[in-house]
Amino acid sequence: xxxxxxxxxxxxxxxxxxxxxxxxIDSANAADLLDRLNGLFSSGxxxxxxxxxxxxxxxxxxxxxxxVVTDEAERNEARVVLCGLAGQARELFEMGGLLExxxxxxxxxxxxxxx
Amino acid sequence: MPLPQTTHLxxxxxxxxxxxxxxxxxxxxxxxxxxxxxxxxLQVALDEVVSNVIKYAxxxxxxxxxxxxxxxxxxxxxxxxxxxxxxxxPHDAPQRDKPQAAQRPRPGGLGLQMxxxxxxxxxxxxxxxRNHTTLTKLCALGPPGSGRTTT
Numbered sequence: 588x589x590x591x592x593x594x595x596x597x598x599x600x601x602x603x604x605x606x607x608x609x610x611x612i613d614s615a616n617a618a619d620l621l622d623r624l625n626g627l628f629s630s631g632x633x634x635x636x637x638x639x640x641x642x643x644x645x646x647x648x649x650x651x652x653x654x655v656v657t658d659e660a661e662r663n664e665a666r667v668v669l670c671g672l673a674g675q676a677r678e679l680f681e682m683g684g685l686l687e688x689x690x691x692x693x694x695x696x697x698x699x700x701x702x
Numbered sequence: 703m704p705l706p707q708t709t710h711l712x713x714x715x716x717x718x719x720x721x722x723x724x725x726x727x728x729x730x731x732x733x734x735x736x737x738x739x740x741x742x743x744l745q746v747a748l749d750e751v752v753s754n755v756i757k758y759a760x761x762x763x764x765x766x767x768x769x770x771x772x773x774x775x776x777x778x779x780x781x782x783x784x785x786x787x788x789x790x791x792p793h794d795a796p797q798r799d800k801p802q803a804a805q806r807p808r809p810g811g812l813g814l815q816m817x818x819x820x821x822x823x824x825x826x827x828x829x830x831x832r833n834h835t836t837l838t839k840l841c842a843l844g845p846p847g848s849g850r851t852t853t
Contacts (some may be wrong), residue, residue: 591728611745614753615720644742646749647813654809675742682819688806 595623602691603702604632605695609641609701612649621652624667628656633665634702638695649697657689665689670698705734705843709772714765715756715785721768723752728779734774734845737771744779744839747820750813751783751792751835759787759833778822778840785833791826792817 593616594609602672604627612620627635637653670692672680680686692698711726713719722818731741751767760766769784798811817837818824825836 589725589728591724611724611742613720613724613745614717615724615749615754622709646753647809647816648749648753650812651809654806660829666773673716675739679746679816682816683807683812685807 593619595620597623597627600636600699601690603634603636603662603699604640605636607638607641609643611643612645612652614646614648617646617648618679620649621656624652624656628660628665629661635660635666636668636670636695636698636702638671638698639676640673642671642676644675645679647683648684653685653689662698664700668692668698668702670695706775708757708774711770711772712767713752713770715760715768715787717753717756720749720752721747726770726772730772730774730779734779736774736779737841739815740778740839740841743820744781744837747817747837747839748781748783748815751837753785754813755785755787755833756808756836759785759790761788774843776843778843779834780836780838783833783835783837786831787833790833791828792824793826818835 591611596607598605660667668690709730711721727745756767771782773780792814795814798815798849821837822840827834
């Protein structure tokens, strides 16, 4: 597995489910992210914090998943929150005019302090 | 081998084939010392363009081939994507929908809007029944073997 392959790992901090994402999110693997998030919501998670700290880059396929899942969460009284956006990943959010579309906190610690 | 140096590959019109392209780009970048940021930006643009071809070029479905040439030059990398699907000039793509006030933006048109910002040039020609789309990312490349991963 190379260093840009998509990695996902979930953990908990109180009632918050944290999904740490690493590598690239693109057309080939965005469906894996969608499946993982749908699985977490199906298992009853209400707040999912997506930590992008290790994400190298993401394409519009990833943004599509994030928009769909965020909308879906709101309809089900759940929420998706983002943190750890830095470097190229942050620039891509800015380029797509999408930073304002999501709830974005700084570091994971900042986010957990506010949730 | 001196620059320019070209890598060719053919993939089928299926998103599961995209990792082959991603890996080929990573190999070219490592071999020629392409800066990581330039590589990532070109990877995002390529994913947008090739996934669009996969999704929209053949409305009738079926298995088709997409031919890709990656040319490493002294002043950057140019990737040519060739398909025999329906005509599509990325310059004619509709503008992205303006988000309504207090509404989450829609993803339609996002990929091409980002592509235009990520590469230095987008070229298009229709030759015979084939689309030739080129993406050019300018950056300084070293001689083959100068990539960091080979040290």
